[in-house]
Amino acid sequence: MNSPQDAVAWARRLRMRHLESFLVLIEAGTLTLAADRLHMTQSAVSHWLSEMEDLVGTRLVLRGKQVRLTPAGEAVRKLALRVLGEVSRTNDELASIERGEVSRLHIGSVTAGIAHLLPQAILAFQQVETNVAFQVSEGVFNTLLSRLEERDFDLIVGSIDARAYGPTLEHEVLFEDDIALVVGPAHPLADAAQIGWTDLYAYPWAMPPRDTLMRVRLENTLLERGGAGIVPVLETGSVMVLESVLHASNYIGVCSGAMARHLVDRDLVRRLPLTDVGSFGPVGVVWRRGGGDETLLKFIETLRREAKKMAPAAQA
Incomplete structure (x- = not known):
């Protein structure tokens, strides 16, 4: 042998x-x-x-x-992708060290599911670890996961699915999120205290892209609520695009519950009072098995603490 x-x-x-x-x-x-x-x-x-x-x-x-x-x-x-990705990451770290930065974390972010969790965690972490720099790149989970395995990222934060259970990966669920329906502040339904599903079907819809888990779950809910024939006039995974369109139209928008709370807190949208829209699924963190250095593990602990602070709002 x-x-x-x-x-x-x-x-x-x-x-x-x-x-x-x-x-x-x-x-x-x-x-x-x-x-x-x-x-x-x-x-x-x-x-x-x-x-x-x-x-x-x-x-x-x-x-x-x-x-x-x-x-x-x-x-x-x-x-080749793994090796060259690791070399590129090391080169970035060496440049950071030369600038006086001891460490750098590159995060892949599924923004639709995390709202202010990641920004708050970064700010809280840097109050203690002042010599750590962050780079954040957004995308859909499938694309981010490939780049994590190729060592472009140190970890992924956001909505996760069964692919996070891969044999080369570690993951942790931080909280469970739901799906929210939102409208702009001037929408006819913006201040409604009580509405039914049929009240929504006369308006145009802005939905997540077809290849997302949120879209699949939304369409299942619509099927059960008599809205199977709805065709969105806009499909987007961009929170900025969604918020801007809702502000200037009478569209019905769809996003995660965490993102809806984030936008409502800033008076950018109104969340419609429907409690049976459906589950968005788990929001968590994914990293490579055996790839958790001290800085990364400390940041994951910060994510845990910030997620616990969100728990009362997430359950509301």
């Missing part, structure tokens, strides 16, 4: 240029385009690819008009 050292001998022979060039080839799609981007001849690119396949010990791409990854090639592509 091969020793562990023998099993990864091929990886020790790989260089950064192999991984960088491999990703360029995949993105380019052809040896000709890859050669142009790498400032090499096509024969030199072909020779380099053969060299890399010899190092790995198996074919990585199927050559043709368009190169296609083999299963082994896909595995090496993921390796």
